[in-house]
Amino acid sequence: MKDVLLWSQGEPPPPGPRKVGIHTSTAGGVAGAAERAYRLGANTFQIFSSSPRQWQPYKLSQAQCDEMRRLRAKYSLGPLAIHTSYLVNLASATAEFRRKSVKAFRGELERALGLGADFLIMHPGSFRGRSREEGLQLVADSIAEAAEGLELEKSALRVLIENTAGAEFSLGGSFEQVAQLLQYLKPVCPAGACIDTCHTYVSGYDIVSESGWQQTMQKLDATIGLKNVFVWHCNDAKDPLGSRRDRHEHIGKGTIGLEAFRRLLNDPRTAHAAFIAETPIEEPQDDLRNVEMLKSLVEASRPSRRKKALAANQRE
Secondary structure: OOOHHHOOOOOOOOOOOOEEEEEOOOOOOOHHHHHHHHHOOOOEEEEOOOOOOOOOOOOOOHHHHHHHHHHHHHOOOOOEEEEOOOOOOOOOOOHHHHHHHHHHHHHHHHHHHHHOOOEEEEOOOEOOOOOHHHHHHHHHHHHHHHOOOOOHHHOOOEEEEEOOOOOOOEOOOOHHHHHHHHHHHOOOOOEEEEEEHHHHHHOOOOOOOHHHHHHHHHHHHHHOOHHHEEEEEEOEEOOOOOOOOOOEEOOOOOOOOHHHHHHHHHOHHHOOOEEEEOOOOOOOOHHHHHHHHHHHOOOOOOOOHHHHHHHHHHHO
C-alpha cells in the first residue's frame, strides 16, 4: 500500500526544526494531502490543485478550501506550495495555446488563493519559435494578464519561478534567466524562486564537490538572491552533471548524494525556506523514507560562544 492513509494507524514521526516535506497526493480530495503530510511527519507540503495533465480544471468548493485551512492549522503545517499544471506554457508562440495557458494559470491562481496557499510554483515554459528574451518577457506579460483583478499584492500568495534542467528551448535553465524573469515580475505580483537540486545539477551547476557547492551558492546569491529562494525542491538525480535530463532519484541514491543535501539543509542562508521532495514512490513508504532522510541531515544547532558564556556564568 503506497498511500500513507492506508497504512495502519500509529503516531506519526515528529517534524524537525526545518520546514521539510514532500509532494503529496490529493486523491479523495485536496484536504487529504494535509492529512498525508501530517502522517509522514512533514511540516510543509506541495500539491497539484487540479490534474497536471488535463486542461479541464478541478472545481474546488468552499467546504474543501475551509477543510484544508482547518487541517493545516490543526497539524501546524507550514507553507503550502501548489505546483502548476505541466501543460501550461505562457511563452507559447501559438496564440491559441498561449490563450489556454493564460486561462489555466488564472485558475491556478484562483485555487491557490482559495486554499490559502503560500506559493504557486511554475516552470517558465518553452520559447520555441521566438527568442529567449521574448519568451521571458511574454511569460511576465501572460502572468500579468492571468492575475488581472486578483489583487495578489494584498494576499499571502507568492508566485515562484522554478529553475529547469536546461533542455533546448526551455526557459529557466540558468540562474540568470530566472533572475531576469523575476525582474520583469516586480510590477506584476509578489514573486520569488524555487530551486530544484536535480535541475540545478543536470543543467551544469556542480553542487556535489565542496568548491562547486560554494561557487554555485555564490552564483545563486549574486543573480537571484538566496533570500528570494522560498522553496527548494530536494531531489537527487539519476543522471550526471550537465546531462540536462530531468529524472529524479531518491535522496542519497543518485548522482548528487547526501552531502549536498546536508550542506543545503544546514546553511543559515536557507533557514527561511521550505524543503520539499519530489522523489519517486516506487515502493510503499518511499515517501516516508525520503522525508525522514532529509530531516535526519539537519544537524542540531550548536550554541554560540555568547550562549556558552552565559550558561557558564549562570552555573557559577
